[in-house]
Amino acid sequence: MNAEALVARYPVLAKLPAGLQRRISDSLQMLSLPSGTVVFDERQPCGGFPFILDGAIRVAKLSSGGRELPLYRVLAGESCIITSSCLLGHADYNARGVTEGATTLALLPRQLFDEMLAEPAFRDFVFALFSERMAELMQLVEEVAFRKLDQRLAALLLGKGRMLHTTHQQLADELGSVREMVSRLLKGFAEQGLVRLGREQVEVLDPAGLRRVASVT
Numbered sequence: 628m629n630a631e632a633l634v635a636r637y638p639v640l641a642k643l644p645a646g647l648q649r650r651i652s653d654s655l656q657m658l659s660l661p662s663g664t665v666v667f668d669e670r671q672p673c674g675g676f677p678f679i680l681d682g683a684i685r686v687a688k689l690s691s692g693g694r695e696l697p698l699y700r701v702l703a704g705e706s707c708i709i710t711s712s713c714l715l716g717h718a719d720y721n722a723r724g725v726t727e728g729a730t731t732l733a734l735l736p737r738q739l740f741d742e743m744l745a746e747p748a749f750r751d752f753v754f755a756l757f758s759e760r761m762a763e764l765m766q767l768v769e770e771v772a773f774r775k776l777d778q779r780l781a782a783l784l785l786g787k788g789r790m791l792h793t794t795h796q797q798l799a800d801e802l803g804s805v806r807e808m809v810s811r812l813l814k815g816f817a818e819q820g821l822v823r824l825g826r827e828q829v830e831v832l833d834p835a836g837l838r839r840v841a842s843v844t
């Protein structure tokens with residue numbers, strides 16, 4: 628594989644001993660995956676540590692009824708904390724990872740991941756991203772537990788600009804809800820003059836009004 632491309636995305640690798648760098652380059656499995664590919668799923672064993680070169684992986688938790696709660700996205704140059712935790716704890720996955728857009732990744736074998744953790748630079752890289760992602764997940768828990776769905780929907784709309792090209796189902800997926808509830812709330816927003824609904828699009832008409840909805844406690 629192209630070692631320069633990997634180091635460009637993950638500069639921490641250049642800080643590792645030269646011998647270890649060579650073994651990493653020789654051991655990586657390159658994967659080019661189309662959009663919508665399931666990279667890992669619940670109750671599957673973890674086969675290795677992914678370095679994402681292009682694209683992204685969307686990580687979500689699924690309910691027994693098929694509902695999905697998005698947890699986070701892993702972009703090029705980042706690491707997946709669920710994968711890290713599975714490797715560290717020798718446990719199976721407890722979430723699903725799906726590619727968003729065409730995605731290229733290099734899969735590092737478990738044995739080398741364990742060896743790389745002995746290197747301070749790589750260990751600091753993994754746990755720094757671990758800390759950042761945990762803060763994001765705690766914010767998500769707070770959102771889901773303490774904010775009503777209309778507040779969360781208003782905040783989501785405000786964060787996407789004035790014209791959103793999206794479906795009600797996609798918005799529901801981002802909120803961990805169901806399409807029917809999101810459609811009902813959007814219809815209510817439209818009746819209040821906050822948004823205008825079209826085919827696979829939502830136009831924000833009254834950002835100040837949405838901010839009031841989003842901030843109601």
